[in-house]
Amino acid sequence: xxxxxxxxxxxxxxxxxxxxxxxxxxxxxxxxxxxxxxxxxxxxxxxxxxxxxxxxxxxxxxxxxxxxxxxxxxxxxxxxxxxxxxxxxxxxxxxxxxxxxxxxxxxxxxxxxxxxxxxxxxxxxxxxxxxxxxxxxxxxxxxxxxxxxxxxxxxxxxxxxxxxxxxxxxxxxxxxxxxxxxxxxxxxxxxxxxxxxxxxxxxxxxxxxxxxxxxxxxxxxxxxxxxxxxxxxxxxxxxxxxxxxxxxxxxxxxxxxxxxxxxxxxxxxxxxxxxxxxxxxxxxxxxxxxxxxxxxxx
Numbered sequence: 456x457x458x459x460x461x462x463x464x465x466x467x468x469x470x471x472x473x474x475x476x477x478x479x480x481x482x483x484x485x486x487x488x489x490x491x492x493x494x495x496x497x498x499x500x501x502x503x504x505x506x507x508x509x510x511x512x513x514x515x516x517x518x519x520x521x522x523x524x525x526x527x528x529x530x531x532x533x534x535x536x537x538x539x540x541x542x543x544x545x546x547x548x549x550x551x552x553x554x555x556x557x558x559x560x561x562x563x564x565x566x567x568x569x570x571x572x573x574x575x576x577x578x579x580x581x582x583x584x585x586x587x588x589x590x591x592x593x594x595x596x597x598x599x600x601x602x603x604x605x606x607x608x609x610x611x612x613x614x615x616x617x618x619x620x621x622x623x624x625x626x627x628x629x630x631x632x633x634x635x636x637x638x639x640x641x642x643x644x645x646x647x648x649x650x651x652x653x654x655x656x657x658x659x660x661x662x663x664x665x666x667x668x669x670x671x672x673x674x675x676x677x678x679x680x681x682x683x684x685x686x687x688x689x690x691x692x693x694x695x696x697x698x699x700x701x702x703x704x705x706x707x708x709x710x711x712x713x714x715x716x717x718x719x720x721x722x723x724x725x726x727x728x729x730x731x732x733x734x735x736x737x738x739x740x741x742x743x744x745x746x747x748x749x750x751x752x753x
Contacts, residue, residue, distance in 0.1 A: 458611040461604055461666055463578070464507040464585040466498060467571035469515035469562040474716065483518050485589045487720075490727050490734070494714055495521065496550065498589040505600035507585060510557045511578050513571045522559060525552045567685030572667075573675040581669050583607075586688075588663025592723055594730070595709025599664050603705050606640055607666050612700035613692055616664035616707050617641070622652050628660035629689040631704045643702040646693040659704055662711055667692065668700055 472484030479487075485495040502510065512521060528547070535544040562574045572586055585600060593599040599616060607614050617631055632645035633656070647656060665688075674691035696702045712726065713719035728738045 458608055459583050460506065461583050461585055461607065462507060463509045463511065463582060464502045464587055465511045465513060465572055465575045465579070466495070466587055466589060467513045467568055468495065468518060468521060468589060469513050469565065469571055471565070483520055486520050486524060489592060489714065489720070489723055490731065493524065494589045494592065495524070497592050498587045500549070501593070501598040501600050502585065502587060504598040505585070505604045508556070510552070511575045512557060512559045513562050513574050514559050515562055525550060525557055527551050566680065567687055569675050569678065569686035569688040569691055572688055573672060573686070576672045579669060579672065583666060583668055586665040586667065590713065590715035591663035592712045592714050593707065593709045594712070594726060595707065597708070599707045599709055602707050603664060603666055606705050610640060610703050613668050613671065613695050613702045614666040614705050615661045615692065615702070617659045617661055617704035618706065618711060619658050620660040622655060622658055625650055625652055625655035625658060625660065630655045630657060631659040631661065632656035633659065633704070639706045641704040643704050644696050646689050646696070648687055648689045661689065664707070668695065670695060670698070
């Protein structure tokens with residue numbers, strides 16, 4: 456199957472990050488660091504690995520730190536070079552984006568994920584595009600979006616990343632109604648947003664990676680605001696389940712961390728810290744001592 460290459464990605468980063476107040480009073484949540492890189496850097500690196508060339512940020516008031524982060528810092532780079540800190544300088548280069556590679560559009564009102572994606576419609580045009588939610592950080596040998604792009608080359612249409620969840624947790628996710636299970640890829644006949652456990656059509660939950668047809672943007676044009684005044688991306692994707700191109704779920708290989716919650720952020724910090732060769736031994740020894748102290752106190 457010949458499909459158009461996916462070269463554009465949308466990063467919805469307009470949220471206020473209220474679950475991380477007071478830290479997010481002055482900095483965007485996406486700039487909060489997981490070990491020594493901000494959340495947004497993990498998403499950008501994943502997109503680059505998948506062949507993305509154009510990066511579209513849907514922002515809001517107070518997000519200028521995101522723009523500054525991806526700009527060149529000539530004074531800092533000069534100082535690192537002068538001090539011979541070449542490894543640090545090399546790491547800093549990953550944060551620089553070419554002129555014109557990133558575009559920023561504003562979401563003036565918090566009207567949901569669907570509305571955020573719709574705000575980028577003029578920059579997306581008539582091309583397939585990816586959506587990455589920086590809150591979902593995925594540790595994987597091959598980056599999640601790269602896995603999806605390879606699967607998408609077989610299926611075309613629309614694709615969402617999916618993972619198995621415990622039935623009692625289904626109400627926290629969009630859940631897939633599966634018509635055909637082909638292993639890592641499933642064909643989808645419906646999607647239900649945050650169902651009650653007893654009403655969930657499966658335990659395959661959608662997480663924050665998508666490859667979408669521009670037809671989804673047309674669907675978003677027609678969707679009315681739902682509960683809380685939000686426009687759901689899930690609803691626009693679900694309208695494509697009966698189309699010729701269809702909707703597919705992809706069981707990615709990797710571990711997903713919900714860094715939109717404090718517990719998930721802490722879990723990711725521990726996991727990514729232990730995965731770093733330069734930190735592993737000292738950090739593991741500290742955690743071992745800490746657990747031993749807690750057991751002794753009990």
